[in-house]
Amino acid sequence: MSNYLENAPKEILKLHTMAESWFRGDFRVPPEEVKDFLDQLHPNFTMILPNGSTRGHKALTEMMEGAFGSKEKLEITIANIELRYASEEIAIFSYEAQLLDGNDIQRRSSTAVFTPAENGSPQWLHLRETLVE
Secondary structure (H helix, E strand, O other): OHHHHHHHHHHHHHHHHHHHHHHHOOOOOOHHHHHHHHHHOOOOOEEEOOOOOEEEHHHHHHHHHHOOOOOOOEEEEEEEEEEEEEOOOOEEEEEEEEEEEOOEEEEEEEEEEEEEOOOOOEEEEEEEEEEEO
16 A cells, blocks of 8 residues: 555656646647557546536546647646545545746645556546636
């Protein structure tokens, strides 16, 4: 259990670093890296966006494919990653994200649910993002 628990916060940071670079159009993030990340999501992965809409694995993959370079000034900062619950089958983390896109600042409170993959690494099962005003 400890391997996936110890590595889940790293996965949170990795996701947001990769997403920031991808949205900025950074060619140092090859499309294969994004595809590999998306392939590592749990097949039943869901994401609830701040507006309440839900994206599954397929919809998130399609969105990412079309988003390269769509936010050239995006900066994402992650803070206060906290483990909220853990068992052998599931771990729930909360964290805060700040998205700065030019002069537009958006703060989000997020909850991430991980399950251990067959190799023991953390696998994203669910992500919920809520706007903080």
